Amino acid sequence: MTPQRSSLNRLLLRLPVLAISIIILKIKCLWVPVCGLDDYVRGDFPPDFVFGCGTSAYQVEGAAFEDGRTPSIWDTYVHSGIVNEGNGDVACDTYHKYKEDVKLMADMGLKAYRFSISWSRLIPNGRGSVNPKGLQYYNNLINELINHGIQPYPTLFHVDTPQALEDEYGGWLSWEIVRDFTVFADECFKEFGDRVLYWTTLNEPNIFALGGYDYAQIPPGRCSLPFGKVCTQGNSSTEPYIAVHNMLLAHSSAVKLYKKKYQATQRGFVGINIYTFGVVPCTDSTADIIATQRANDYYIGWLVNPLIYGDYPDIMKKNGGTRMPVFTPDESKLVKGAFDFFGLNHYTTICVKDNPSSLNEEPRDVTADMAIQIIYGSTHFPPDQYSLTPSGLYGVLEYFKEVYGNPPIYIQENGQRTDRNGTLNDTLRVQYLHAYIGAVLDAVRNGSNTRGYFMWSLLDGFELLDGFKSSYGLFYVDLDDKELKRHPKLSAAWYSNFLKGRSSTMPGGLIDAAKYISAS
Numbered sequence: 001m002t003p004q005r006s007s008l009n010r011l012l013l014r015l016p017v018l019a020i021s022i023i024i025l026k027i028k029c030l031w032v033p034v035c036g037l038d039d040y041v042r043g044d045f046p047p048d049f050v051f052g053c054g055t056s057a058y059q060v061e062g063a064a065f066e067d068g069r070t071p072s073i074w075d076t077y078v079h080s081g082i083v084n085e086g087n088g089d090v091a092c093d094t095y096h097k098y099k100e101d102v103k104l105m106a107d108m109g110l111k112a113y114r115f116s117i118s119w120s121r122l123i124p125n126g127r128g129s130v131n132p133k134g135l136q137y138y139n140n141l142i143n144e145l146i147n148h149g150i151q152p153y154p155t156l157f158h159v160d161t162p163q164a165l166e167d168e169y170g171g172w173l174s175w176e177i178v179r180d181f182t183v184f185a186d187e188c189f190k191e192f193g194d195r196v197l198y199w200t201t202l203n204e205p206n207i208f209a210l211g212g213y214d215y216a217q218i219p220p221g222r223c224s225l226p227f228g229k230v231c232t233q234g235n236s237s238t239e240p241y242i243a244v245h246n247m248l249l250a251h252s253s254a255v256k257l258y259k260k261k262y263q264a265t266q267r268g269f270v271g272i273n274i275y276t277f278g279v280v281p282c283t284d285s286t287a288d289i290i291a292t293q294r295a296n297d298y299y300i301g302w303l304v305n306p307l308i309y310g311d312y313p314d315i316m317k318k319n320g321g322t323r324m325p326v327f328t329p330d331e332s333k334l335v336k337g338a339f340d341f342f343g344l345n346h347y348t349t350i351c352v353k354d355n356p357s358s359l360n361e362e363p364r365d366v367t368a369d370m371a372i373q374i375i376y377g378s379t380h381f382p383p384d385q386y387s388l389t390p391s392g393l394y395g396v397l398e399y400f401k402e403v404y405g406n407p408p409i410y411i412q413e414n415g416q417r418t419d420r421n422g423t424l425n426d427t428l429r430v431q432y433l434h435a436y437i438g439a440v441l442d443a444v445r446n447g448s449n450t451r452g453y454f455m456w457s458l459l460d461g462f463e464l465l466d467g468f469k470s471s472y473g474l475f476y477v478d479l480d481d482k483e484l485k486r487h488p489k490l491s492a493a494w495y496s497n498f499l500k501g502r503s504s505t506m507p508g509g510l511i512d513a514a515k516y517i518s519a520s
């Protein structure tokens, strides 16, 4: 009997059971609070589709001043007194608790973990010799993951430029960082590439540039008036574009190096990470529909057009004028095609309104060049959480398929922000994950080349925008507890349940998550 025939027979035998289960599920959906639109199971995804979760170095590692690590711009920013939401000095202390955290993931049934490598832990001051203690830590973490059947998906840069390089030549504002980042990447490929197959170079260059160099909401906190609240240094009209230009060159230079020196023997893949909004026009007007395309060209095309076509979108060159960096022919050749996959971060959907008058203003920042108005506001999503708009993620995946020829995609961050108030009964997060993973399944079924999904985040870590005030974790970390004990939330039980092949709907409302996980 052919394999197809036998699985068809099995399916036919199971049909009555399936029908009964579907009826029961439909009835359950009337009262189970976490029930979304569809029931689906892990097995509905292709067998090699990977599910994981993520963190980044500064947000969980702690040990900020230990074993030779030097500060990054993130340490400097949170210690400057500009923001007052805590710091990552200790964070979740994953630097010392990585074995415990790997075990949590293994027990849940996770098969992949996205983390980042702290540049200034591996190469203090960003340049020069490798720190043996830093090297040992990442070797230990990677080995521990592999011993538990979890694939490591490291990111090389996650908002943490070594402060020494920021001081020396302005970090990402200087071409010199292309050289230093490539050397850092080379060390990582050389030391860890025998065990790492999926490398991501840079996390969210688009949001890092906007938040760090236009609005000054995140490190390095640069801006010029009137585009940020407090602007001590920076230039919102030019620096975001320069930073992204150097990030594209650094990424591409690292990819080129990997392909030349390592790919034949290590057989891995290198990609870049991009923040994506779901974008919809606020009204049906032609102007708002065109403005929505412009928003996609800026948020996504800024990075993806150079990597696919070798140049920035026409609208960016037109509206940015002489402030837009220009790729030399050699740079264009370097950047074009420099990716094996795209990693996408996605949380929420915005609506876009045309705002042509901003093009008459001087000075202009990136948002003014974009000539749009973004409508957030309480009608769109409440301040303490993201609205449930899984169609936004579906739309992004369709967009990559239709506009960019369906490149391989890993969703590298997606999750629900809630208040960090100690509740383990995070039904909102369960609803969110259920709905968004369902949207990914719908996109895959309609031909999207999406190959993996990493929820954000394993732990309640030190968040980029609001420190310890908000929460994204599957595990609550009690900061008042000396041991920083991890407490599984309902979402951890739900994700584990799903990963272990059971239904995506959850029986019986809230269950005791800790008990559930240990029993499963």
Ligand SMILES: *[C@@H]1O[C@H](CO)[C@@H](O)[C@H](O)[C@H]1NC(C)=O
Residues within 6 Å of the ligand: 224, 225, 234, 235, 236, 237, 238
């Ligand atoms: C930003 O840079 C541009 C181009 O060099 C310059 O014209 C402008 O005056 C600068 N703005 C600030 C606030 O320094």
Ligand SMILES: *[C@@H]1O[C@H](CO)[C@@H](O)[C@H](O)[C@H]1NC(C)=O
Residues within 6 Å of the ligand: 384, 418, 419, 421, 423
């Ligand atoms: C915690 O926040 C959630 C939603 O963000 C809310 O439903 C719950 O009542 C809060 N719990 C406490 C103890 O404040």
Ligand SMILES: *[C@@H]1O[C@H](CO)[C@@H](O)[C@H](O)[C@H]1NC(C)=O
Residues within 6 Å of the ligand: 398, 401, 402, 446, 447
């Ligand atoms: C499914 O994919 C096709 C082909 O790419 C596209 O034309 C169609 O709009 C997609 N369907 C939905 C519902 O998105």
Ligand SMILES: *[C@@H]1O[C@H](CO)[C@@H](O)[C@H](O)[C@H]1NC(C)=O
Residues within 6 Å of the ligand: 033, 425, 427, 509, 510
């Ligand atoms: C958990 O939260 C849901 C929805 O907010 C509520 O219906 C349920 O009673 C809660 N369960 C417990 C044990 O608090």
